[in-house]
Amino acid sequence: MTKKKNAFYAQSGGVTAVINATACGVIETARGHKDKIGKVYAGRNGIIGALTEDLIDTSRESASAIAALRHTPSGAFGSCRYKLKGLEENRREYERLIAVFEAHNIGYFFYNGGGDSADTCLKVSQLSERMGYPIQAIHVPKTVDNDLPITDNCPGFGSVAKYIAISTLEASFDVASMAKTSTKVFVLEVMGRHAGWIAAAGGMASTEKDELPIVILFPEVTFNKKRFLDKVKTMVKEFGYCSVVVSEGVRDRSGKFLADQGLRDAFGHAQLGGVAPVVANIIKEGLGYKYHWGVADYLQRAARHIASKTDVEQAYAMGRAAVQFALQGHNSVMPTIVRASNKPYRWKVGMAPLKKVANVEKMMPKSFISRDGFGITKRCRDYLAPLMRGEDYPPYKDGLPRYVRLKNVAVKKKLNQDFKI
Amino acid sequence: MTKKKNAFYAQSGGVTAVINATACGVIETARGHKDKIGKVYAGRNGIIGALTEDLIDTSRESASAIAALRHTPSGAFGSCRYKLKGLEENRREYERLIAVFEAHNIGYFFYNGGGDSADTCLKVSQLSERMGYPIQAIHVPKTVDNDLPITDNCPGFGSVAKYIAISTLEASFDVASMAKTSTKVFVLEVMGRHAGWIAAAGGMASTEKDELPIVILFPEVTFNKKRFLDKVKTMVKEFGYCSVVVSEGVRDRSGKFLADQGLRDAFGHAQLGGVAPVVANIIKEGLGYKYHWGVADYLQRAARHIASKTDVEQAYAMGRAAVQFALQGHNSVMPTIVRASNKPYRWKVGMAPLKKVANVEKMMPKSFISRDGFGITKRCRDYLAPLMRGEDYPPYKDGLPRYVRLKNVAVKKKLNQDFKI
Numbered sequence: 075m076t077k078k079k080n081a082f083y084a085q086s087g088g089v090t091a092v093i094n095a096t097a098c099g100v101i102e103t104a105r106g107h108k109d110k111i112g113k114v115y116a117g118r119n120g121i122i123g124a125l126t127e128d129l130i131d132t133s134r135e136s137a138s139a140i141a142a143l144r145h146t147p148s149g150a151f152g153s154c155r156y157k158l159k160g161l162e163e164n165r166r167e168y169e170r171l172i173a174v175f176e177a178h179n180i181g182y183f184f185y186n187g188g189g190d191s192a193d194t195c196l197k198v199s200q201l202s203e204r205m206g207y208p209i210q211a212i213h214v215p216k217t218v219d220n221d222l223p224i225t226d227n228c229p230g231f232g233s234v235a236k237y238i239a240i241s242t243l244e245a246s247f248d249v250a251s252m253a254k255t256s257t258k259v260f261v262l263e264v265m266g267r268h269a270g271w272i273a274a275a276g277g278m279a280s281t282e283k284d285e286l287p288i289v290i291l292f293p294e295v296t297f298n299k300k301r302f303l304d305k306v307k308t309m310v311k312e313f314g315y316c317s318v319v320v321s322e323g324v325r326d327r328s329g330k331f332l333a334d335q336g337l338r339d340a341f342g343h344a345q346l347g348g349v350a351p352v353v354a355n356i357i358k359e360g361l362g363y364k365y366h367w368g369v370a371d372y373l374q375r376a377a378r379h380i381a382s383k384t385d386v387e388q389a390y391a392m393g394r395a396a397v398q399f400a401l402q403g404h405n406s407v408m409p410t411i412v413r414a415s416n417k418p419y420r421w422k423v424g425m426a427p428l429k430k431v432a433n434v435e436k437m438m439p440k441s442f443i444s445r446d447g448f449g450i451t452k453r454c455r456d457y458l459a460p461l462m463r464g465e466d467y468p469p470y471k472d473g474l475p476r477y478v479r480l481k482n483v484a485v486k487k488k489l490n491q492d493f494k495i
Numbered sequence: 496m497t498k499k500k501n502a503f504y505a506q507s508g509g510v511t512a513v514i515n516a517t518a519c520g521v522i523e524t525a526r527g528h529k530d531k532i533g534k535v536y537a538g539r540n541g542i543i544g545a546l547t548e549d550l551i552d553t554s555r556e557s558a559s560a561i562a563a564l565r566h567t568p569s570g571a572f573g574s575c576r577y578k579l580k581g582l583e584e585n586r587r588e589y590e591r592l593i594a595v596f597e598a599h600n601i602g603y604f605f606y607n608g609g610g611d612s613a614d615t616c617l618k619v620s621q622l623s624e625r626m627g628y629p630i631q632a633i634h635v636p637k638t639v640d641n642d643l644p645i646t647d648n649c650p651g652f653g654s655v656a657k658y659i660a661i662s663t664l665e666a667s668f669d670v671a672s673m674a675k676t677s678t679k680v681f682v683l684e685v686m687g688r689h690a691g692w693i694a695a696a697g698g699m700a701s702t703e704k705d706e707l708p709i710v711i712l713f714p715e716v717t718f719n720k721k722r723f724l725d726k727v728k729t730m731v732k733e734f735g736y737c738s739v740v741v742s743e744g745v746r747d748r749s750g751k752f753l754a755d756q757g758l759r760d761a762f763g764h765a766q767l768g769g770v771a772p773v774v775a776n777i778i779k780e781g782l783g784y785k786y787h788w789g790v791a792d793y794l795q796r797a798a799r800h801i802a803s804k805t806d807v808e809q810a811y812a813m814g815r816a817a818v819q820f821a822l823q824g825h826n827s828v829m830p831t832i833v834r835a836s837n838k839p840y841r842w843k844v845g846m847a848p849l850k851k852v853a854n855v856e857k858m859m860p861k862s863f864i865s866r867d868g869f870g871i872t873k874r875c876r877d878y879l880a881p882l883m884r885g886e887d888y889p890p891y892k893d894g895l896p897r898y899v900r901l902k903n904v905a906v907k908k909k910l911n912q913d914f915k916i
Contacts, residue, residue: 089672091665119675148668154676236894243895244512244797247569251510254540255575260793284900350790351769368792369771372681376665380800382894462894473657473803473883474664479705 078110079181081400082124083132084117085149085216086156086187086194090230091237091378092389093216094150096186098143099393100214101132105140110401115178115485120154121185121194125167126493127174129485142478144390145468147378150480156495158194161204170493171198172207177488182210182400186393188217188228192408192432199406199428212396213408213428216389218375220271223434224426225410229392230375232385232461235275237377238264238319239462241370243279246286246317249366253315259306259357260317261367263350265374267323269437270294272374276319277450278458287316288449291353293323294438295447297332303360305448310363320353379475383464388421395423419460499531500602502821503545504553505538506570506637507577507608507615511651512658512799513810514607514637515571519564520814521605521635522553526561531822536599536906541575542606542615546588547914548595550906563899565811566889568799571901577916579615582625591914592619593628598909603631603821607814609638609649613829613853620827620849633817634829634849637810639796641692644855645847646831650813651796653806653882656696658798659685659740660883662791664700667707667738670787674736680727680778681738682788684771686795688744690858691715693795697740698871699879708737709870712774714744715859716868718753724781726869731784741774800896804885809842816844840881 083100085093097116104111116130117123123130130151132140143150161168174180185195192213199211215222220231242262249260266272270292280286287309291297309316324332333349350367357365388411395409408431412424442454450458468475504521506514518537525532537551538544544551551572553561564571582589595601606616613634620632636643641652663683670681687693691713701707708730712718730737745753754770771788778786809832816830829852833845863875871879889896 085672089669122675146668147665149672152675153672155673156676239895240800241794241798243898244568244799245793247567247898248510248793248797251506251570251574252576254543254573255577262794278895281895348772348788348790351772366792367769367790368794369769369788369790370794371787371789372666372669373662373683373789373791373794376669377662378665379661459893464894465888465891467886467888470886472880473885474660474699474702477664477668 077179078112080112080179081114081182081184082117082175082180083114083184084120084123084186085151085153086120086185086191087153088218088375089149089153090216090218090375091147091233091381092229092385093186094143094146094148095386095389096214096216096229096393097150098140099390100184100397101140103394103397107397107401111182112179115180116151118482119152120156121158122154122156122495124174125170125495127487127489129178130482131485134483135480139478139480144386145378146477147376151482157190158197161197168201168205172201172205173489175207175209178485181208184212184214184396186214186216188219189222189433189435192222192428196406196428196432202405210400210403210405212399212404213431214392214396215408215410218272219266219269221269221435221437223431223436226413226421227411227461229385229389231271232382232388233377234265234272234374235278235458236382236462237374237380238272238275238370239278240380242276242288242317242319245368246279246288249315249317256364257366258310258315258363259365261350261354261365262317262319263322263348263367263369264319266293266321268293268435270321271438273319273321274438274442274450274454275458275462278455278462287313289316289318290448290450291318291320291324292438292443292447293321293325294443297324297326299356303357305446306357307361318353320349322349324349378468378477381466382462383466384461386466391423399425416456416460419463498600499533501533501600502535502603502605503538503596503601504535504605505541505544505607506572506574507541507606507612508574509639509796510570510574511637511639511796512568512654512802513650513806515564515567515569516807516810517607517635517637517650517814518571519561520811521818522561524815524818528818528822532603533600536601537572539903540573541577542579543575543577543916545595546591546916548908548910550599551903552906555904556901560899560901565807566799567898568797572903578611579618582618589622589626593622593626594910596628596630599906602629605633605635605817607635607637609640610643610854610856613643613849617827617849617853623826631821631824631826633820633825634852635813635817636829636831639693640687640690642690642856642858644852644857647834647842648832648882650806650810652692653803653809654798655686655693655795656699656879657803657883658795658801659693659696659791660699661801663697663709663738663740666789667700667709670736670738677785678787679731679736679784680786682771682775682786683738683740684743684769684790685740687714687742689714689856691742692859694740694742695859695863695871695875696879696883699876699883708734710737710739711869711871712739712741712745713859713864713868714742714746715864718745718747720777724777726867727778728782739774741770743770745770799889799898802887803883804887805882807887812844820846837877837881840884
């Protein structure tokens with residue numbers, strides 16, 4: 075009699091408002107196939123949980139706790155920033171993984187993350203052919219950066235896009251109210267070190283019907299101080315105010331991050347700030363306008379309270395599809411989101427081979443950025459709009475969302491030795 | 496036959512997520528008493544609209560547009576930061592106000608703002624006895640700072656409190672997920688230059704049932720670097736991470752704002768950042784922890800998408816009460832919120848004489864701050880909880896809230912001369 079295999083699931087890289095919805099999709103779907111999948115063990119802190127045999131027994135969580143993951147932001151099992159080296163460089167790690175998988179009868183490996191994590195998952199998927207341990211490794215896409223290839227978009231991004239569009243809209247209304255005798259420019263710093271997808275979402279606050287003066291600084295467009303100041307000045311002249319949405323990854327002509335202005339504190343120590351205060355200062359010195367600035371940072375990727383319904387549904391569907399792919403016998407693949415039509419928005423689940431996903435970064439197409447480099451095009455709007463659509467509110471108690479914290483009961487260790495990371 | 500008097504309404508100071516709900520309360524209530532009140536003229540950009548005879552005819556707006564103000568953040572008619580001087584210092588301004596009021600048959604003056612605006616309203620309310628122009632001036636409370644006296648709380652604050660509590664909760668979940676191999680501390684900067692009401696709201700993310708490691712820096716508590724670092728270290732040792740909520744107004748022993756660190760850019764120019772990066776840097780240098788920081792700025796006070804239901808209701812009620820007070824013949828008063836009971840939360844509308852409101856700042860009671868100075872007490876929780884309670888979502892279209900922008904049709908000028916501000 076062949077023993078039913080258990081599954082391993084872990085979260086990797088920066089977390090999102092909906093990565094737990096994917097976890098929910100994985101666990102609920104696995105629970106629905108108890109004839110084929112045993113337990114789902116979650117890695118505590120990503121792949122580190124696998125290496126250190128620090129596993130969480132998700133079967134100890136109630137159905138309602140697992141269901142509540144769907145509306146809980148962050149990584150319920152802990153995430154990590156840890157990249158597996160290649161087999162030749164660190165064979166010891168792979169042998170350890172096999173030892174842990176073997177000890178806990180793990181035959182399915184679900185890794186939920188972005189580009190780096192896809193690389194880890196690809197390496198694990200090769201354990202079967204290269205080291206003879208039978209495993210099916212499925213990568214589950216997730217990244218607010220929206221930079222994975224093949225998939226039309228990435229779970230996590232739609233909710234950040236919605237948050238940034240709403241925040242830009244609301245802050246623009248605010249600065250418009252104040253502009254006559256006070257603040258004329260509001261600068262909002264958003265995530266996105268290489269690709270400007272999140273910054274682009276700020277442009278969605280302005281619509282054809284209700285135009286708002288929004289200037290976007292993309293990492294894809296080299297910062298030109300004179301052109302930027304001219305643009306802001308024109309906007310303020312026409313509208314009385316303007317909002318600037320700036321990506322953290324904007325660089326100047328020398329390729330240096332704009333945020334890196336060589337600031338020194340009173341003791342001469344280097345002080346690295348965000349890019350928003352730097353841009354605000356450029357405006358003050360160049361145009362003399364009164365300004366305010368904000369930095370959304372974690373707030374944007376944790377904002378489950380205003381997550382996109384599309385995003386929540388897709389995040390869940392990716393988790394479900396990953397388990398289904400495993401049950402169908404696949405290895406070394408990733409479920410993808412395939413856009414079937416824009417109006418009405420229709421999408422379905424596709425499949426991509428992992429070797430075409432790992433370490434490939436999808437940048438914004440040039441056709442998504444307006445000719446002057448400070449805005450988005452209609453093509454970009456058509457792409458972004460459905461991803462932000464729909465509200466999926468969490469339940470509330472006493473004014474606060476009711477997010478779940480799992481018990482995260484550890485699985486008893488079976489191996490004798492510890493493993494040093 | 497005595498001619499029906501028109502009303503003047505204007506918004507002053509920093510705007511909020513719910514000041515337009517107050518405008519809605521004023522205009523809808525006045526429209527319900529057409530036998531006694533003629534038109535409601537809004538001042539464009541606060542009192543400046545009155546001085547420059549730049550009036551908006553709100554009767555040109557449809558009932559549905561006015562109703563939509565209830566769920567629209569910011570100041571629909573524009574706000575201002577402009578303080579009337581005393582009658583002796585600038586008699587010219589008062590004569591001008593009377594000229595404008597007379598020309599447009601204005602007998603009711605509703606001024607919607609905080610402490611400084613109450614002072615302006617008080618001065619206008621004295622026009623009757625000191626300059627013989629019959630006017631009833633009612634101040635309508637509004638301030639995210641929650642620092643007006645007599646009233647139990649101020650419209651605008653409850654929604655900021657809810658936003659900061661939710662953001663702190665969500666960011667804490669995020670950093671908790673990342674802490675093992677990456678960020679250990681998240682620092683969130685919030686508004687509040689003198690009083691720590693908004694910072695206190697960050698403490699609401701942690702509950703008795705679900706404790707989170709949150710360290711609050713209040714403007715009421717002098718910053719002590721050693722004690723702060725000890726606190727953060729203890730929290731990180733116990734929980735693995737921590738969140739710091741820092742008020743923009745925190746000062747060191749010498750009374751200097753912590754944000755003012757004498758930073759210089761590459762050219763030696765002074766660079767004023769926010770306090771969040773300064774605190775983050777103190778943590779990095781003192782403890783070596785990896786950190787992230789955010790600055791909520793306008794996002795917090797414009798966040799109508801997650802406004803408190805209590806706050807929206809109270810903001811509307813204050814507008815309605817102001818008109819009712821005027822109809823009852825009152826002058827130089829302000830409607831207040833009177834807390835009748837905590838559990839269940841019950842409140843009613845009261846009335847305060849304006850001379851007891853203007854220029855008085857209500858600080859947080861000492862009993863609201865925990866003994867170590869880094870947290871809030873149960874008394875503070877009992878006070879804050881009902882103010883954040885309830886959700887009042889705006890309608891959405893295509894993923895974005897549908898906020899209204901009024902036509903803001905100007906009233907034809909009747910005076911021959913311009914007025915220089």
